[in-house]
Amino acid sequence: MSPDPDxxxxxxxxxxxxxAREVYRDEHVVAFFPLEPATLGHTLVIPREHLADIWALDGATAGHLAQATLRVADAVRKAMNPEGLNIIQSNGEAATQTVPHLxxxxxxxxxxxxxxxxxxxETNYSDDQKDDAWERLRSECRTELQ
Known part of the structure; x- marks a missing residue:
């Protein structure tokens, strides 16, 4: 897929x-600071290929993205000495994705x-709602694996 000019x-x-405050680059990914970091050391890891979201992601690219994320997480731990770490990946406007590049x-x-x-x-989902979501998701996962 070619770069999106916008x-x-x-x-x-x-x-x-x-x-761009780039911290890491290889043939598959780039990692850099966002313009408005949530905390010092907050880093974004992106595939070099333009993919809008996780649903456009293939297994090989997912592997490269995961490896780079682990590498950056380790670097953040050593450089920033945080008390904890969030790994967040959002897809779609409802999930707060503001740039349509994975x-x-x-x-x-x-x-x-x-x-x-x-x-x-806390949440207030009924057992029936949870059971319905569980069954739908379990059924879909079984279909995907066959």
Whole structure:
């Protein structure tokens, strides 16, 4: 797939963004700081190929992305000494994806940082709702594996 001329992440891949704070690059991925990091050390890992979201991702690219994410997570741990770490990958506007180029956030965390909680403290789904979702997902996974 060719670069998207309107994609700011493709611009970074092509080295057309002089403001990019790049931390890692290989033949498959690029890792860099976002313009507005959630915490110091927050790094984005992207495939060099323009893929809009996880549903456009193939297994080989997923493997390269996962390896690079592990490498960046290790570097963040050594360089920033965080108390924790979030790995976040969002798809679609409803999930807060703002740039339609697949990316993984590696976010070092500290108690009291500006990010705060990322999960609701509780939910109120009924057992019937949970069982229905469980059965639908389990059935779909079995179909995919056959």
């Amino acid at each position: 994609c700011p992440f493709c611009e970074i891949v092509q080295r057309d963004d002089p403001d 990316h993984v956030h590696v976010v070092p965390r500290w108690h009291g940082d500006a990010v705060g909680r990322i999960w609701p403290p």
